[in-house]
Amino acid sequence: MQKQQLQTWTRRGTMAAGGLAVAGVIASRLRLRAQQNSNLPSDIEAARQLVGDRPLQHGRVHLELAEAVENTRAVPLAVRVDSPMTEADHVAAVHVLMPGAADPVIASYRFTPDCGRAFVDFRARLTDGAALIVLAVMSDGNVYKTERTVVAAPAGDG
């Protein structure tokens, strides 16, 4: 899609008299598009280190997290990713991040086709109001993302 647009813009560029100016516009538009694709707060260097600058796609990743967390020191989290889990097409890794924490990475899980299903269940220390980001890296390199805000139950509840 980017290539197609680039070709269109390039064609327009050759028709335009001020070719250089147009090229500048193309470059800045492509930069903007790249930023939109990344869809990741630029301060999460940790996420970049984990998945690079690949565009993040939505869907396929399901995060189970209580609507109101009772105990933020041990929050049950479950992640499921839609995948056939075959040699040719499986989930390679799932990364769980909480931007803003001293260490923004909570966990990375490596899956193989032997897992049969991409599922993991664990307990984390989370901060009320923090964003929780789950990135799933597929065997073909595509990255899917889901995000939720952590909400602690009011004290005295339950």
Add this chain to the structure above:
Amino acid sequence: MAATRLNVPRQVATGEIFTVKTLISHVMESGERRDSNGKPIPRMIVNKVVCRYNDRVVFEADWHGGIAANPYLAFDLRARESGVIEVAWIDDDGRTYSERAEIRVG
């Protein structure tokens, strides 16, 4: 010595997907706390969990300070053949704790 637990079904049909449930009693000191004198308490966590199915690595976890104390971990495996499921937990001091369970497939 950390107490560890590994739970897998004893018998599974070939090709069936089953859940491996694990638990280790560990303080999981995050490295972000200070003691009563204001001195930082060094991080001491289980930073890696490796699961082998008949000596083949099938699932791994890299853990950071945000994992809760006494960490529970569950994941799935597909029953290929009878044999041994082994889970190893490795902490910041390089200590390894491991647990094995036999599974009958067929």
